[in-house]
Structures are given as structure tokens and as C-alpha cells.
Amino acid sequence: LLLIFVLWNVPLAADTPSEAEQSAFSAVEQHVFVPRPPPVSRDHLLPPFLKKAPESIEDLKSIEAHVQDLLARVSPAVVAVRVGGSTGSGVVISKDGYVLCAAHVGAQPNRTVEFTFPDGTKASGKTLGANHAIDSGLLKIAGEGPWPYVEIGDLDRTQLGDWVLAVGHPGGFDRERSIVVRLGRVISLTPGTIRTDCTLIGGDSGGPLFDMHGHVIGIHSRIANSMAANFHVPIRAYVETWDRLAKGEHWDDSQRPAGQPYVGARGTDHPDGYRLERVDPTGPAYHAGLRVGDLVLKVNGEAISNHASFQEFTSSAKPGDELTVSIRRDGEELTVAITVAEAPRRRRGR
Amino acid sequence: MRQVQRTPIATPALQLLRHVFLLLLALAFFTQAAPAQPRIPRLAEDLFRSGSTTLQAFSPIAEAARHSVVELDIEGQRAALGTVVDSSGLVLTKLSEVKDGKLIARLPGGEEVAADLVASDTDNDVALVRVNSNALQPISWAGEAPAVGHWAVSPGLRTTPEAVGVISASPRKILHRRAMIGVSLDLNVSAPRVEAVTQGMGAAKAGLRSGDVILAVNEAPVNRRQDLIETLRQFREGEIVTLRVQRGEKDFETKVEMMEMKSEESESDSRGRATRLEGELSRRAEGFERALQHDSVLQPWHCGGPLLNLEGKAIGVNIARAGRVASYALPASLVKEIIERLQAQVPVSIDSSQ
Numbered sequence: 001l002l003l004i005f006v007l008w009n010v011p012l013a014a015d016t017p018s019e020a021e022q023s024a025f026s027a028v029e030q031h032v033f034v035p036r037p038p039p040v041s042r043d044h045l046l047p048p049f050l051k052k053a054p055e056s057i058e059d060l061k062s063i064e065a066h067v068q069d070l071l072a073r074v075s076p077a078v079v080a081v082r083v084g085g086s087t088g089s090g091v092v093i094s095k096d097g098y099v100l101c102a103a104h105v106g107a108q109p110n111r112t113v114e115f116t117f118p119d120g121t122k123a124s125g126k127t128l129g130a131n132h133a134i135d136s137g138l139l140k141i142a143g144e145g146p147w148p149y150v151e152i153g154d155l156d157r158t159q160l161g162d163w164v165l166a167v168g169h170p171g172g173f174d175r176e177r178s179i180v181v182r183l184g185r186v187i188s189l190t191p192g193t194i195r196t197d198c199t200l201i202g203g204d205s206g207g208p209l210f211d212m213h214g215h216v217i218g219i220h221s222r223i224a225n226s227m228a229a230n231f232h233v234p235i236r237a238y239v240e241t242w243d244r245l246a247k248g249e250h251w252d253d254s255q256r257p258a259g260q261p262y263v264g265a266r267g268t269d270h271p272d273g274y275r276l277e278r279v280d281p282t283g284p285a286y287h288a289g290l291r292v293g294d295l296v297l298k299v300n301g302e303a304i305s306n307h308a309s310f311q312e313f314t315s316s317a318k319p320g321d322e323l324t325v326s327i328r329r330d331g332e333e334l335t336v337a338i339t340v341a342e343a344p345r346r347r348r349g350r
Numbered sequence: 351m352r353q354v355q356r357t358p359i360a361t362p363a364l365q366l367l368r369h370v371f372l373l374l375l376a377l378a379f380f381t382q383a384a385p386a387q388p389r390i391p392r393l394a395e396d397l398f399r400s401g402s403t404t405l406q407a408f409s410p411i412a413e414a415a416r417h418s419v420v421e422l423d424i425e426g427q428r429a430a431l432g433t434v435v436d437s438s439g440l441v442l443t444k445l446s447e448v449k450d451g452k453l454i455a456r457l458p459g460g461e462e463v464a465a466d467l468v469a470s471d472t473d474n475d476v477a478l479v480r481v482n483s484n485a486l487q488p489i490s491w492a493g494e495a496p497a498v499g500h501w502a503v504s505p506g507l508r509t510t511p512e513a514v515g516v517i518s519a520s521p522r523k524i525l526h527r528r529a530m531i532g533v534s535l536d537l538n539v540s541a542p543r544v545e546a547v548t549q550g551m552g553a554a555k556a557g558l559r560s561g562d563v564i565l566a567v568n569e570a571p572v573n574r575r576q577d578l579i580e581t582l583r584q585f586r587e588g589e590i591v592t593l594r595v596q597r598g599e600k601d602f603e604t605k606v607e608m609m610e611m612k613s614e615e616s617e618s619d620s621r622g623r624a625t626r627l628e629g630e631l632s633r634r635a636e637g638f639e640r641a642l643q644h645d646s647v648l649q650p651w652h653c654g655g656p657l658l659n660l661e662g663k664a665i666g667v668n669i670a671r672a673g674r675v676a677s678y679a680l681p682a683s684l685v686k687e688i689i690e691r692l693q694a695q696v697p698v699s700i701d702s703s704q
Contacts, residue, residue, distance in 0.1 A: 053397050054407040060501055061660055067499040067516070160393045165499075170675070176522040181498050182645040182675060183516045184399040188392045197398045199645055199675040227647055227674070228398060320390055339390045 033094045033246075035239055037154035040213045049163050049212050063163065067183060070165060070214045076148035078179050080116040080169035081105060081139065081206055083127060087172035089207030090115070090139055091216055092149040097123070097141030098246075100152075100238055101206035102221050103130035106137045109248045113139050116173040117148070129245035132252040134192055135221040136237040137206070138245040150208070153215030155189070155236050162186045166198035166230070168207025168220060180204075187228055188339075190320040194218040194232040224321060225300045231320075261317045262343035265290055269306040272328070273297045288338040290327065297333070298326040314340075400647060405510045411662045412505040416458045418489040419655055420481055421507055422465060424451035431506060431655030432465075432479055433667050434486040435689050440696070441486075442689060443654030444669060445470050445477040446634040455481040458507045469695035471688055474680060475634050475669060478692045489656050491682045492663035495521070502644040502679070503658040504668055512655070513677075515646030521681045524672075526637035529587040529608035533558060535575050542578035552607035558595065565601060566594040582608070586637070635672035640684050642666050648677045 042050070046066055048059035077092040081101060088105035092098070099115065106113070106127035115123045123141045130137035141147060166182040184198035196209065200220050209218035209232045218232030238245065264283015267276040274296040279286050296304050299313040300323060313323055319342040326335045396403040420432040420441055429448050432441035432455070441455070448467060455465040461483075469478040496502065496517050506512040532551020536543040542564045547554045564578055565571060568591055572578040585591055585608045594603050632650045644657070648671040656664040657679040666679035680688070 053401070053403045056407060057410055057660055060407055064499070064501050064660060068497060071499045160391055161397060177519045177643070179498075180518045180643065180675070181516060182518060183499070185393060185397065187398070188390050190390055197400070199647070201674045201676075223674075228395075339392065341390075 033096060033098055034242060035093055035098075035152045037215065037235075037239075038151050040154070040157070040215070042157060045212055052161070066212065067165060070210065070212070071167075071181065074150050074165075074208075074210055074214050075118055075167065075179055077150045078118060078167045078169070078208060080173035082114040082116075082172065083107070083111050087169075087203050088205040089168035089170075089203065089220065091167075091206075091208035091219070092141070092147045093152055093216060094149050095146040097125065097143065097145050097147045099125070099139040099141060100208065100216065100219050100235075101137040101139050102219055102233065103132045103135045103137040103250075104221075105206045106130055106139060109250055115139075115141055116169070118169075118178045120173075120175055123147070129241075129247060129249040130251075131237065131241055131245070132250065134233055134237045136219065136233045136241070136245065138238070150210070151213075151215045152235050152239070153211045153213060153217040155194075155217055155234055158186060158189065158194075158211060158217055160186055160189065163212050164196055164198060164217070165210040165212075166196065166200065166204070166207065166220065166232075167210065168200070168204040170201045170203040170207075172203055184230075188320060189234075192234070192237075193221070193318070193320050194234050195228075195320065196230050196232065197228040198230055199227050200230045226322065226324065229322060260343040261314060261319055261321070261340045263314045263317075263323070263338060263340060265314075267296065267307070267310070270295060274304045274306060274310045284338050284341045285325075288325070288336040289334070290325065290336060290338070291329070294327040294329050296325060296327050298324075300324050400514060402510075405514060408501075408503050408514055409510045411503050411658055411660065412511040413509045414662050415489070415505040415656065415658055416507055416509065417485075417487045419458065419505055419507060420465075420486070421456040421651075422448050422479065422654070423454045423456060423462075424448070428651040429453070430651055430653055431512075431668075432481070433489050433654065433656040433664065433685075434481075435478075436488050437484065437486065439481040439483050439486055440468075440693075441465070441479045441481050442667060442685065443477050443479055444632075444634075445472065445475045447632075447650065447653060448477055448479065453479060455479070455483070456507065457481075457483060457485070459485075468697065469692040471692060474638055474684070474688060476667075476680070476685075476688055476692070478689070478696060480696075489664045490662075491686065492659055492661065492665045495681060495683065496642070496659055496665045500665075501660050502642075502646060502665065503660075504646055504648060504652055504655055505658060506652070506655060512652050513646040513648050515644045515677065517642055518645050518676070519643040521640040521642050521684075524636055524638040524641045524678060526586050527610055528583070529585055529589070529610055531558075531582060531591070531593075531606045531608060535578070537575075540574050542572055542575045552609050556593075556604045556606045558593075558604070558606070559597070561597070563596040564593050565596055568592050569594070631672060632670040635670040635678070638669060638678060638680060640681055641669060641678040642681050643676050643678060645675055646677050647671075 048054050048062050054060050079090045081088045081090045090099040090101040111127045113125045125141040128138040182198040184196045188195045204220045207220045208216045211217045217235050221233045222231045263285050264280030265285035266278045267274050276294045304310050317340040321340045323338045418434040422430045430443045432443040435442050453465040454462050463482045465479050465481045468480050498517050500517045502515050503511045504513040531553040532548035533544045533553045534546045536545040544562045567581045587610050589608045590605050653668045657666040659665050666681045667685050668679045670678040
């Protein structure tokens with residue numbers, strides 16, 4: 001399996017709640033809060049954040065000072081989350097205690113959640129809705145509040161290369177350590193995922209990704225082998241389905257044909273690996289440089305011995321993921337990165 | 351109600367997804383016309399947080415610090431970096447990486463000189479090594495501890511840093527990974543009675559069986575389950591404990607090795623897999639008095655080298671790559687204490703400058 005869900009001990013099954021459960025829940029839960037990104041402009045970003053890369057120690061110092069300010073503002077709203085036996089992270093986005101999280105942390109509606117704030121303050125609450133296809137989940141703190149919270153960001157203003165801050169409580173709340181901070185950049189943006197080089201680990205799931213305005217633009221979801229393969233649920237996924245999430249709905253629309261991964265290369269078993277026989281000239285494999293006759297030796301560092309082992313990687317990937325493929329061609333070894341695409345619907349009909 | 355939710359057309363989100371899908375189809379046609387265009391735009395790798403262009407910005411720091419860093423090799427293999435702590439050639443490094451083998455120090459200028467381990471602190475996995483050179487500059491220590499979110503630069507011998515990152519968490523004690531004898535205890539009795547032994551662990555190798563009651567550890571009596579657990583917690587992997595065991599009417603003593611449970615989950619990624627691709631972890635990555643956590647991607651041989659702030663001052667010494675995201679550095683304040691303790695162990699040498 002290429003993608004490793006960040007939280008290891010959470011069942012990934014998407015249970016649809018019974019109707020009775022759902023209607024009972026909606027009757028109790030009166031939600032008035034609707035998330036809206038506050039207006040900001042990229043002009044407000046400091047000069048180093050608008051450059052291709054920092055150029056001097058001065059640039060680095062200005063990034064450092066800004067990150068300090070942001071952390072002081074946003075840290076109090078980053079919570080550790082415990083649902084049953086599993087732990088994750090989350091972030092409060094309203095005074096009355098709505099908490100963004102990953103779907104696979106809560107897993108089911110109406111479960112009891114224990115929240116721990118960075119200073120050790122505890123609160124309890126419930127899981128609300130989740131879209132298991134995109135891994136967005138919503139939780140709610142039960143108490144009165146007001147709780148420390150952060151604003152959500154606007155992904156329409158997020159660009160490739162934007163600097164981002166990943167925060168969380170990996171491994172659960174640790175009083176001596178508290179939150180863990182990582183700094184990185186946006187590496188790619190697709191409708192379903194933000195990818196960054198902020199290295200995530202187990203228990204980070206559900207934690208927030210902040211832009212340099214200090215607004216949440218993503219929620220930590222999953223990782224793949226590469227250190228630069230850290231995936232976050234885009235904030236848009238929460239905003240667009242807010243009513244459903246707040247009502248406690250659980251759904252999974254991952255079966256849509258457009259979500260199927262497509263690499264565009266097939267081959268046959270070979271004593272030294274897997275020899276490509278067909279490479280779609282419009283597909284990602286071709287774009288990455290793979291050609292008919294190439295002998296695939298490894299995918300993501302793991303040896304490929306036959307069709308099944310190659311297929312395991314290509315079919316378990318999600319569109320937007322990256323596969324690192326090592327091949328031999330004319331006695332030379334090459335490594336290329338394939339960005340997995342979505343399979344057009346007509347390909348599935350065959 | 352369920353019907354309505356399941357009808358995709360009913361929700362604006364899915365309508366949007368449909369639009370996105372159509373857009374992707376259109377994009378697919380576009381890329382067909384121009385095959386060189388990647389489908390999903392991606393940031394160039396050199397612009398990543400740890401990419402080569404980004405590292406360039408840090409080069410004044412690495413450049414200034416490289417005469418305070420040495421590389422320690424064993425049999426031609428890089429074993430560790432070392433941080434120069436005085437002008438006579440004393441270098442601080444990571445003990446577990448340099449203790450087995452003949453050391454050669456590679457200096458910033460490229461020359462190779464002999465190096466000898468002269469003092470060690472097993473608690474913090476630190477060693478002092480004497481390098482046969484008087485051209486080395488002692489590192490200069492930062493007066494203030496760094497804050498979470500501050501840049502942290504790991505220089506090597508080159509003019510650009512080996513790694514950069516930010517401070518992820520304040521200094522804290524890093525506990526040893528739990529070593530155990532490998533039994534589960536009967537929860538129905540207060541005495542430490544063995545319910546089952548774990549195959550392959552010390553207790554099984556020593557022949558302990560279900561029903562045995564453990565009376566004492568290294569002659570210290572353990573009357574209750576909790577006593578046993580707390581007593582055993584003080585031992586580390588590889589240590590041998592002598593257990594007094596009661597079996598039926600008889601009691602006897604047996605030696606049991608403390609071992610790490612192989613499948614035990616730890617913060618450093620229980621699956622191990624996520625870290626495999628981009629470098630290994632340090633062999634010794636736990637058990638430090640105090641350590642800073644940063645998010646630099648260190649290789650095990652980067653340990654022993656200094657960790658610098660943007661002023662080029664040392665805020666610590668890298669001591670472990672402990673996980674996918676966690677590198678540890680002993681903070682400067684602790685390193686200075688350790689150096690003082692270790693210098694007392696260093697034999698006074700009258701010919702070290704030759």
C-alpha cells in the first residue's frame with residue numbers, strides 16, 4: 001500500500017450511521033456558525049514569502065520573526081484529540097468550539113472525544129460529520145467556551161511554493177513537549193489534496209496546516225514514503241460541505257470514476273523486474289520519461305519483480321500522488337517521478 | 351433522508367467535483383496537444399524547504415562554521431560529524447557512532463588526520479575525541495536558547511549546510527525506549543505472577559513459565575505487580591537482571607536479559623517504512639537528559655555536528671535522527687555541562703600539539 005494513513009490504529013471503514021442516529025443528532029445540534037475566511041491580500045505577506053526562495057540571512061530572519069508571531073497567535077487553538085483508543089490532532093475554528101479534524105480520526109458519528117489544549121486544559125465533546133473520501137472530519141467541543149480559535153484561510157489565494165506551518169500533537173498530548181512545529185512549502189495543489197514538505201508522522205492526523213496569514217488552509221491527512229509526500233485535506237472541503245459535516249453526516253464518495261488513479265504504463269514480467277510494453281503517450285508515465293522497453297526495477301524504493309507488485313503501487317495510489325520509479329534502459333539506471341493522474345471515465349468502461 | 355444524501359446531483363460539492371472533473375478532462379486534451387506539460391503543477395525540488403536553492407541562503411552560516419566541524423570516518427565510511435570545542439583539537443561527537451573502530455578525522459581543508467576517543471558519557475551518548483590538528487576553531491556557543499519555530503542549521507564540511515529545519519519542540523527529557531523481560535502478568539492477583547511469556551524475549555529464554563511468581567529483582571523484593579513493573583523500568587536494553595522466582599513449592603534464581611519489544615509502537619514511526627527511503631535512523635535515538643527536537647532531515651552520520659541559529663552560534667549538538675520528523679540535538683547548556691565533566695576525564699597530554 002503506497003499511502004500510509006498517518007494514524008495507525010484507526011479503523012478506516014466508512015460506516016454510514018443509521019437514520020435514527022442521524023435525525024436524533026440533527027435535532028439536538030443547532031449550528032449557527034458558518035466558516036468564512038476573513039479578507040486578506042497577498043500584498044500583506046512579507047517580501048521573503050513572495051520570493052522564489054529566501055536569498056539572504058535577512059530574508060531568513062524575517063521569516064523566523066514572522067513564524068514566531070504566528071505561533072503565538074495560533075498555537076492555543078491546536079488541540080490533541082482522543083477518540084476511543086486512537087489519538088490525533090485538531091484545530092478549533094470557532095469561539096463555540098467547532099474543531100476541524102481528519103475523517104479517519106473520528107471514524108464514526110456521535111462518539112465521545114477528549115480534547116487537550118497545548119496548556120493541558122481538557123474539554124470533552126463529540127464527533128460530528130465526515131467525508132471519508134477526502135478525509136475531512138468535524139468535531140465539536142461540548143462546553144460553553146469561548147475557546148481559543150483560529151480563522152480559516154482561502155485556498156483561492158494559496159499558490160505553489162507558499163510557505164506553510166504544520167502543527168500538531170503527534171503521538172498524543174505530551175505535557176513536557178506540547179505542540180510540534182514544522183515549516184515547509186506547498187508542493188502541489190489539487191482539488192482533493194494539498195501536498196507540502198512539512199514532514200508529518202503518526203498522530204499528526206487532523207492537525208492544522210497554516211498559511212503565513214495564520215489561517216488554516218489544510219488538515220493533515222496522510223503520508224507516502226518520500227519526505228516531501230505529506231498530504232493535507234484542503235480547507236475548501238470543509239467549507240463546501242459544512243452543513244453536512246455539522247449535521248453529523250458521514251459519507252464516502254470515493255467510488256466516483258474520476259477518482260481512479262491512472263499511470264498509463266503496462267508491461268510483462270521479466271527476470272530482472274517488469275518490462276514496459278505499452279506506455280500511453282498522453283499519460284503520466286510517458287510525461288515522466290518512461291518508454292516502451294524500460295525495465296522497472298523499483299517503485300518508491302521497493303523492488304518490483306512482476307506485474308502484481310507494480311500494480312500494487314499503481315492501483316493504490318491516489319491522483320496527485322507521486323511514484324518514484326527506478327528503471328534500467330540501455331544498461332543505465334534512471335529514476336523518474338510520476339505524478340499519478342485521474343483516469344478519465346471512458347477508460348473504466350473497457 | 352439517506353436517499354437524498356446519496357444522490358450526488360443534490361449537493362453543491364459534488365456539482366463542483368463534476369466541474370472539476372470536466373476541467374480535468376479539458377486539461378487532459380490540452381496536455382495531449384503539449385505532452386511536455388505535467389498534469390499537476392509541482393514546485394521545483396530546489397525550492398523545497400530543504401532544496402538546494404533554499405540552502406544557498408544559509409551558506410554564510412555554514413561557511414563561517416565549517417572550520418569548527420570535522421568529519422569522523424571509520425574504515426573510509428563516514429561515521430559522524432564532530433563539533434570542535436577547544437583550540438587544542440578536542441572534538442565532541444556521538445559516542446555510539448564512533449566507539450567501534452579506528453577513527454580518522456577529515457578536516458574542512460580536506461586533510462585527514464588521526465583521531466582518538468579520549469572520554470565518553472554513555473548517558474547522553476557523547477564522546478570527546480582528540481584530533482591531531484591545531485588549526486581548528488572552537489565553535490561559539492549561543493547565549494540564549496532558541497524558541498520553537500526558530501531556524502536550525504546543521505553545517506558540515508561544505509559551504510552549504512548539510513540540513514536545515516526549524517525547532518519543533520522545546521528541550522525535554524527523552525526517555526529510553528522501554529526494555530522488558532517479556533511476560534504478561536496475571537491481573538487477578540496482586541503478586542507479580544506470570545500469566546504468559548513472550549516468545550523470543552529474555553524471560554522465555556531464561557525458561558520462565560506461566561504461573562511463576564517473581565519474588566525479587568537483583569535481590570530487592572517485589573511484593574506487588576506494580577513493584578515489579580517499576581523496578582524493571584529502571585533497566586535498559588541489554589542489561590541482565592537476576593530474578594528470584596517461585597515455582598510451586600520451590601524457588602530459584604535466574605538471569606534474564608532486558609530486551610526491547612520489537613513490535614512496540616513508538617513515536618519514531620512504528621512502521622519504520624516511512625523513514626526507510628530517505629535515510630536511516632540513528633542506532634541510539636533515545637535516552638537523553640534534555641534534547642531539542644527539530645525537523646531537519648539528518649543522516650545518522652550528521653550527528654555529533656553543531657546545530658546553529660541564524661547568528662551562526664551553536665544552540666546545540668545533533669545527537670539523533672529519531673524519526674521521520676524528529677531530529678534531536680542536545681541543547682548548548684547541557685553540552686557545556688557535559689564538556690566540563692568530560693574534560694576531567696581527558697588525560698593531560700603534553701604532545702598533542704605536535
